[in-house]
Amino acid sequence: MPYVLLAAAIAAEVAGTTAMKYSDGFSRLWPSLATVVGYLVAFGLLARTLKSMSVGTAYAIWAGVGTAAVAVIGMAFLGESASTVKLAGVALVIGGVVLLNLGGAH
Structure with missing residues (x-):
């Protein structure tokens, strides 16, 4: 159950961050x-979750999944460049999260 709550928390944070892009400095x-x-x-x-x-x-x-998701959303939907270096960075962030979980997160 904590992973489901955490996934929902990440989704809400990513949605909030994406909305912030459209807020035009909180003027909309x-x-x-x-x-x-x-x-x-x-x-x-x-x-x-905690x-x-x-x-x-x-x-x-x-932090890792949220950062990677926002970066991918930026590249896929907001016109940000999708360079090899950026994609490698996203892969490294995801890899780091996986290693933390494999390293005895329980």
């Missing part, structure tokens, strides 16, 4: 509200 109402709601939901779910998962593991997964 609806994207700004979506940003705030996304982060409130994300932190609430992360707090629930009841049953170590903070180091949860935060590493949260």
Whole structure:
């Protein structure tokens, strides 16, 4: 169950970050509200996750997967460049998260 909560927290954080891109510096109402709601939901779910998962593991997964997802969204949908170096960086972040989990995250 903690991984399901963590996945939902990551999804909410990624949605909030993506909405922030569209908020135009918090000058547009609806994207700004979506940003705030996304982060409130994300932190609430992360707090629930931390009841049953170590903070180091949860935060590493949260930060790594969230960063990789936002980078991929930027490249796929927001017109950001998709260089070999960026794609390798995303792969390394994901690899790091996998290694943390294989290294005794339980």
